[in-house]
Amino acid sequence: MDFIRATTWVDALAAKAAQPGAVPIQGGTDVMVEINFDVRRPPALLDLTPVAELAEWSERDGVLRIGAGVTYARLIAELGDRLPGLAQASRTVGSSQIRNRGTVGGNLGAASPAGDAHPPLLAGDAVIEAESAARGVRMIPAAEFYLGVKRNALAPDELIRAVHVRPAAGPQYFAKVGTRNAMVIAVCSVAVALHPGERRVGTGVGSAAPTPLRAAEAEEYLAAELDWDSGLPAPVAARFGELVSAAASPIDDVRGTAAYRRHALAVLARRTLTWAWNDYRKAAERCA
């Protein structure tokens, strides 16, 4: 095995082009588990932690660009106000020690259907900035990024540079089912993001299909049914829950059954929408 220390982004892209089998490593919270347990012996590890620009984030023209090396701990502390949904999801990742190391970039690279960052990225219309030495930058919407279980849209010579996402325009919520608060891989999870300007609600579903996914029909239903100037009728919230659940294709596994996941998704979707809607109405009434 080789160990490649990239100290600049240009070096990292060159190394990945020269050795496409090299596995990028940031926090190591997925990669090292596989190596420790002898599940994976990549030809090389490409250490991206020395690449300083990956650990930076910026805001320009109303869009946040979050470097692939920004840890969950920093995301919570520095961007929790602008990205409440992603921050809520980040707080549920592993433990304090894991959040000190793990990154959204790593979550995207691993592309586990259970990754906690994915649902809020989907609900918030995030776009992934990928780059290769040969072809330069490519912008991939989150909804097109997840291709299968632990498979993403990256080409072998590409690396994840950053995630682009707009600061929340309305309330956002994330909810996850697990056996306890810490150290839990999601049994299933749901994120909602209200986009009041567009009279639209974004969704993201985790750990309930081969990939994280948006519940497109549920979003269309709300776009048609919601009256943004009044309360949320209980039947609308319930129907939304059913449609989110119907969008999933869960399996039975060690963490839960498909039937339980379907039920839990409907509950989580109804709840998160209700929380978000109540926040939205409260804010609207204060302004009125």
Add this chain to the structure above:
Amino acid sequence: MRLNVTVNGRAEAVDDVWEGESLLYVLRERLGLPGSKNACEQGECGSCTVYLDGVPVCACLVAAGQAEGRAVRTVEGLAEGDRLDPVQEAFVEAGAVQCGFCTPGLLVQAHDLIERNPRPSDAEIREALAGNLCRCTGYEKILDAVRLAAARKAGAA
């Protein structure tokens, strides 16, 4: 490969490090620092918690090469000579140690908590220690120890 890393204030050059091995392995097997414990090897138990550039991490999930040029502080680096850190003293006094296997990780994690947050609430203590598993104590005496250490540090400051 060779790894250059500062551990508990001492510059170390470690040879013949395998590219896929963890910082935990380097500490325990190559540097003779067995304080950090090797249990789950997947970041679940927290017994290998060390400071990496001042931030608590699971040493089992840090690739050795990622520690190149960085500073590591292990449980062996908490005491000053024979004088235990107040967090260590509090663990002894409160009876927060039974088999002792989880203790080094808990000490580093609790040490960090009190450094960042000198007067943690019970909820904050629980949240900070949520990634450190103990199968003996039932955690009550560990919480007592952290409260005691925090109170002492706050009193001394």
